[in-house]
Amino acid sequence: xxxxxxxxxxxxxxxxxxxxxxxxxxxxxxxxxxxxxxxxxxxxxxxxxxxxxxxxxxxxxxxxxxxxxxxxxxxxxxxxxxxxxxxxxxxxxxxxxxxxxxxxxxxxxxxxxxxxxxxxxxxxxxxxxxxxxxxxxxxx
Amino acid sequence: xxxxxxxxxxxxxxxxxxxxxxxxxxxxxxxxxxxxxxxxxxxxxxxxxxxxxxxxxxxxxxxxxxxxxxxxxxxxxxxxxxxxxxxxxxxxxxxxxxxxxxxxxxxx
Numbered sequence: 001x002x003x004x005x006x007x008x009x010x011x012x013x014x015x016x017x018x019x020x021x022x023x024x025x026x027x028x029x030x031x032x033x034x035x036x037x038x039x040x041x042x043x044x045x046x047x048x049x050x051x052x053x054x055x056x057x058x059x060x061x062x063x064x065x066x067x068x069x070x071x072x073x074x075x076x077x078x079x080x081x082x083x084x085x086x087x088x089x090x091x092x093x094x095x096x097x098x099x100x101x102x103x104x105x106x107x108x109x110x111x112x113x114x115x116x117x118x119x120x121x122x123x124x125x126x127x128x129x130x131x132x133x134x135x136x137x138x139x140x
Numbered sequence: 141x142x143x144x145x146x147x148x149x150x151x152x153x154x155x156x157x158x159x160x161x162x163x164x165x166x167x168x169x170x171x172x173x174x175x176x177x178x179x180x181x182x183x184x185x186x187x188x189x190x191x192x193x194x195x196x197x198x199x200x201x202x203x204x205x206x207x208x209x210x211x212x213x214x215x216x217x218x219x220x221x222x223x224x225x226x227x228x229x230x231x232x233x234x235x236x237x238x239x240x241x242x243x244x245x246x247x248x
Protein backbone atom coordinates (compact mmCIF):
# COMPACT_ATOMS: atom_id res chain seq x y z
CA UNK A 1 0.00 0.00 0.00
CA UNK A 2 1.46 3.38 -0.90
CA UNK A 3 -0.67 6.32 0.27
CA UNK A 4 -2.86 5.64 3.30
CA UNK A 5 -6.57 6.08 2.73
CA UNK A 6 -7.96 9.02 4.73
CA UNK A 7 -11.57 9.96 5.54
CA UNK A 8 -12.36 13.26 7.22
CA UNK A 9 -15.68 14.24 8.77
CA UNK A 10 -16.92 17.41 10.38
CA UNK A 11 -19.01 16.59 13.44
CA UNK A 12 -21.70 19.14 14.27
CA UNK A 13 -22.12 20.16 17.89
CA UNK A 14 -25.34 19.80 19.83
CA UNK A 15 -27.09 17.86 17.07
CA UNK A 16 -28.27 14.59 18.54
CA UNK A 17 -30.54 13.70 15.65
CA UNK A 18 -27.65 13.25 13.24
CA UNK A 19 -25.03 12.19 15.81
CA UNK A 20 -23.26 9.04 14.73
CA UNK A 21 -23.54 9.69 11.00
CA UNK A 22 -19.78 9.86 10.53
CA UNK A 23 -19.30 6.56 12.35
CA UNK A 24 -22.00 4.86 10.32
CA UNK A 25 -20.34 6.16 7.13
CA UNK A 26 -16.91 4.90 8.25
CA UNK A 27 -18.44 1.52 8.98
CA UNK A 28 -19.86 1.45 5.47
CA UNK A 29 -16.53 2.48 3.91
CA UNK A 30 -14.52 -0.12 5.85
CA UNK A 31 -17.08 -2.73 4.90
CA UNK A 32 -16.63 -1.89 1.24
CA UNK A 33 -12.86 -2.14 1.55
CA UNK A 34 -13.41 -5.62 2.97
CA UNK A 35 -12.21 -5.42 6.58
CA UNK A 36 -13.26 -8.23 8.94
CA UNK A 37 -16.52 -7.47 10.81
CA UNK A 38 -14.83 -7.45 14.24
CA UNK A 39 -12.28 -4.82 13.16
CA UNK A 40 -15.07 -2.68 11.70
CA UNK A 41 -17.13 -3.07 14.86
CA UNK A 42 -14.23 -1.97 17.08
CA UNK A 43 -13.42 1.06 14.91
CA UNK A 44 -17.01 2.19 14.58
CA UNK A 45 -17.87 1.78 18.28
CA UNK A 46 -14.74 3.69 19.38
CA UNK A 47 -15.41 6.39 16.83
CA UNK A 48 -19.11 6.69 17.74
CA UNK A 49 -18.28 7.22 21.40
CA UNK A 50 -15.80 9.93 20.46
CA UNK A 51 -18.26 11.51 18.08
CA UNK A 52 -20.95 11.62 20.77
CA UNK A 53 -18.48 13.14 23.23
CA UNK A 54 -17.67 15.92 20.77
CA UNK A 55 -21.40 16.57 20.24
CA UNK A 56 -22.13 16.64 23.99
CA UNK A 57 -19.10 18.48 25.33
CA UNK A 58 -17.22 20.32 22.60
CA UNK A 59 -19.76 21.78 20.16
CA UNK A 60 -18.48 19.39 17.54
CA UNK A 61 -15.09 18.80 16.01
CA UNK A 62 -13.29 16.93 13.29
CA UNK A 63 -12.89 13.18 12.92
CA UNK A 64 -10.11 11.81 10.73
CA UNK A 65 -9.77 8.13 9.93
CA UNK A 66 -6.58 6.87 8.38
CA UNK A 67 -6.35 3.38 6.98
CA UNK A 68 -2.70 2.38 7.27
CA UNK A 69 -0.97 -0.80 6.30
CA UNK A 70 -1.33 -2.50 9.69
CA UNK A 71 -3.77 -0.35 11.60
CA UNK A 72 -6.71 2.01 11.38
CA UNK A 73 -6.08 5.30 13.13
CA UNK A 74 -8.93 7.46 14.41
CA UNK A 75 -8.15 11.07 15.38
CA UNK A 76 -10.87 13.13 17.02
CA UNK A 77 -9.99 16.78 17.47
CA UNK A 78 -12.13 19.46 19.07
CA UNK A 79 -11.82 22.96 20.40
CA UNK A 80 -14.03 22.26 23.39
CA UNK A 81 -13.47 22.98 27.09
CA UNK A 82 -10.83 20.26 27.50
CA UNK A 83 -10.72 17.50 30.11
CA UNK A 84 -9.45 18.69 33.49
CA UNK A 85 -8.67 15.26 34.91
CA UNK A 86 -8.15 12.67 32.19
CA UNK A 87 -7.58 9.83 34.65
CA UNK A 88 -10.92 10.49 36.32
CA UNK A 89 -12.67 10.85 32.96
CA UNK A 90 -11.37 7.41 31.99
CA UNK A 91 -13.17 5.77 34.93
CA UNK A 92 -16.33 3.84 34.12
CA UNK A 93 -19.38 5.72 35.35
CA UNK A 94 -17.75 9.13 35.64
CA UNK A 95 -19.63 11.68 33.56
CA UNK A 96 -20.08 15.43 33.35
CA UNK A 97 -22.88 15.23 30.78
CA UNK A 98 -25.90 17.46 31.45
CA UNK A 99 -29.25 15.95 32.51
CA UNK A 100 -31.00 16.51 29.17
CA UNK A 101 -28.31 14.45 27.46
CA UNK A 102 -28.72 11.65 30.01
CA UNK A 103 -32.42 11.60 29.21
CA UNK A 104 -31.48 10.53 25.68
CA UNK A 105 -29.55 7.56 27.04
CA UNK A 106 -26.10 9.14 26.87
CA UNK A 107 -23.83 10.31 29.67
CA UNK A 108 -23.44 6.95 31.40
CA UNK A 109 -19.73 7.55 31.82
CA UNK A 110 -18.86 4.72 29.47
CA UNK A 111 -17.69 6.67 26.43
CA UNK A 112 -13.95 6.97 27.09
CA UNK A 113 -13.73 3.51 28.75
CA UNK A 114 -15.41 1.98 25.69
CA UNK A 115 -12.97 3.77 23.40
CA UNK A 116 -10.07 2.31 25.34
CA UNK A 117 -11.63 -1.13 25.49
CA UNK A 118 -12.19 -1.37 21.76
CA UNK A 119 -8.87 -0.02 20.55
CA UNK A 120 -5.27 -1.23 20.80
CA UNK A 121 -3.83 2.18 21.55
CA UNK A 122 -5.41 5.38 22.81
CA UNK A 123 -3.91 8.71 23.74
CA UNK A 124 -5.77 11.70 25.12
CA UNK A 125 -4.17 15.07 24.60
CA UNK A 126 -6.26 17.71 26.33
CA UNK A 127 -5.74 21.25 27.51
CA UNK A 128 -8.43 23.02 29.53
CA UNK A 129 -9.78 25.97 27.57
CA UNK A 130 -8.08 24.89 24.36
CA UNK A 131 -9.47 21.52 23.33
CA UNK A 132 -8.98 17.80 23.15
CA UNK A 133 -7.40 15.50 20.61
CA UNK A 134 -7.90 11.78 21.00
CA UNK A 135 -5.89 9.36 18.89
CA UNK A 136 -6.87 5.72 18.73
CA UNK A 137 -5.44 2.80 16.81
CA UNK A 138 -7.03 -0.49 15.92
CA UNK A 139 -4.53 -3.03 14.62
CA UNK A 140 -5.51 -5.55 12.02
CA UNK B 141 -33.19 -18.13 14.55
CA UNK B 142 -33.65 -15.32 12.04
CA UNK B 143 -35.00 -11.92 13.04
CA UNK B 144 -38.20 -12.26 11.06
CA UNK B 145 -39.07 -15.71 12.40
CA UNK B 146 -38.40 -14.46 15.92
CA UNK B 147 -40.84 -11.61 15.34
CA UNK B 148 -43.37 -14.07 14.01
CA UNK B 149 -43.03 -16.60 16.86
CA UNK B 150 -43.16 -13.93 19.56
CA UNK B 151 -45.99 -12.11 17.77
CA UNK B 152 -43.99 -8.89 17.83
CA UNK B 153 -45.20 -5.92 15.87
CA UNK B 154 -42.82 -5.29 12.98
CA UNK B 155 -41.95 -1.60 12.71
CA UNK B 156 -39.39 -2.28 10.01
CA UNK B 157 -37.42 -5.34 8.98
CA UNK B 158 -34.92 -4.45 6.25
CA UNK B 159 -32.67 -7.42 7.16
CA UNK B 160 -35.08 -10.28 7.93
CA UNK B 161 -32.41 -12.97 7.68
CA UNK B 162 -30.19 -11.58 10.43
CA UNK B 163 -29.45 -14.33 12.92
CA UNK B 164 -30.49 -13.72 16.54
CA UNK B 165 -28.00 -15.39 18.84
CA UNK B 166 -28.56 -13.71 22.19
CA UNK B 167 -30.24 -10.90 24.10
CA UNK B 168 -29.03 -7.67 25.62
CA UNK B 169 -31.30 -5.53 27.78
CA UNK B 170 -30.37 -1.90 28.41
CA UNK B 171 -31.31 1.72 27.90
CA UNK B 172 -27.99 3.50 28.38
CA UNK B 173 -26.54 3.72 24.90
CA UNK B 174 -22.86 3.48 25.80
CA UNK B 175 -23.50 0.39 27.89
CA UNK B 176 -25.25 -1.16 24.95
CA UNK B 177 -22.41 -0.14 22.63
CA UNK B 178 -19.85 -1.62 24.95
CA UNK B 179 -21.63 -4.75 26.08
CA UNK B 180 -24.14 -5.93 23.48
CA UNK B 181 -22.78 -8.66 21.25
CA UNK B 182 -23.11 -8.98 17.54
CA UNK B 183 -26.35 -10.83 16.78
CA UNK B 184 -28.06 -9.89 20.05
CA UNK B 185 -31.68 -8.86 20.13
CA UNK B 186 -31.50 -5.53 21.97
CA UNK B 187 -34.42 -5.02 24.33
CA UNK B 188 -34.97 -1.43 25.38
CA UNK B 189 -37.52 1.24 26.20
CA UNK B 190 -35.29 3.95 24.72
CA UNK B 191 -36.93 5.11 21.54
CA UNK B 192 -35.06 8.17 20.27
CA UNK B 193 -33.28 8.35 16.91
CA UNK B 194 -29.90 7.45 18.39
CA UNK B 195 -30.91 3.81 18.91
CA UNK B 196 -30.59 3.34 15.14
CA UNK B 197 -26.91 4.30 15.05
CA UNK B 198 -26.15 2.26 18.16
CA UNK B 199 -27.92 -0.84 16.80
CA UNK B 200 -26.20 -0.44 13.46
CA UNK B 201 -22.71 0.07 14.90
CA UNK B 202 -23.00 -2.68 17.51
CA UNK B 203 -24.33 -5.09 14.86
CA UNK B 204 -27.32 -6.18 16.89
CA UNK B 205 -29.78 -8.45 15.07
CA UNK B 206 -32.84 -6.40 16.02
CA UNK B 207 -34.07 -3.72 18.37
CA UNK B 208 -37.13 -4.79 20.34
CA UNK B 209 -38.93 -1.93 22.04
CA UNK B 210 -40.76 -3.43 25.01
CA UNK B 211 -43.48 -2.24 27.42
CA UNK B 212 -45.55 -0.91 24.53
CA UNK B 213 -43.04 1.79 23.59
CA UNK B 214 -43.45 3.06 20.03
CA UNK B 215 -41.24 4.98 17.60
CA UNK B 216 -42.01 7.86 15.29
CA UNK B 217 -41.91 7.67 11.52
CA UNK B 218 -38.57 9.43 11.14
CA UNK B 219 -36.87 6.69 13.14
CA UNK B 220 -38.58 3.99 11.09
CA UNK B 221 -37.34 5.57 7.86
CA UNK B 222 -33.77 5.93 9.14
CA UNK B 223 -33.74 2.37 10.48
CA UNK B 224 -35.03 0.99 7.18
CA UNK B 225 -32.30 2.89 5.30
CA UNK B 226 -29.55 1.74 7.69
CA UNK B 227 -30.58 -1.91 7.74
CA UNK B 228 -31.77 -1.93 11.35
CA UNK B 229 -34.67 -4.23 12.27
CA UNK B 230 -37.11 -2.75 14.80
CA UNK B 231 -39.93 -4.65 16.50
CA UNK B 232 -42.23 -3.68 19.35
CA UNK B 233 -43.88 -5.65 22.12
CA UNK B 234 -46.38 -4.84 24.85
CA UNK B 235 -44.61 -7.20 27.23
CA UNK B 236 -41.83 -6.23 29.62
CA UNK B 237 -38.19 -6.83 28.68
CA UNK B 238 -37.80 -9.71 31.12
CA UNK B 239 -40.70 -11.72 29.71
CA UNK B 240 -39.56 -11.03 26.16
CA UNK B 241 -36.03 -12.15 26.98
CA UNK B 242 -37.31 -15.37 28.56
CA UNK B 243 -39.38 -16.11 25.48
CA UNK B 244 -36.39 -15.49 23.19
CA UNK B 245 -34.23 -17.72 25.35
CA UNK B 246 -36.64 -20.59 24.79
CA UNK B 247 -36.38 -20.14 21.03
CA UNK B 248 -32.67 -19.70 20.38
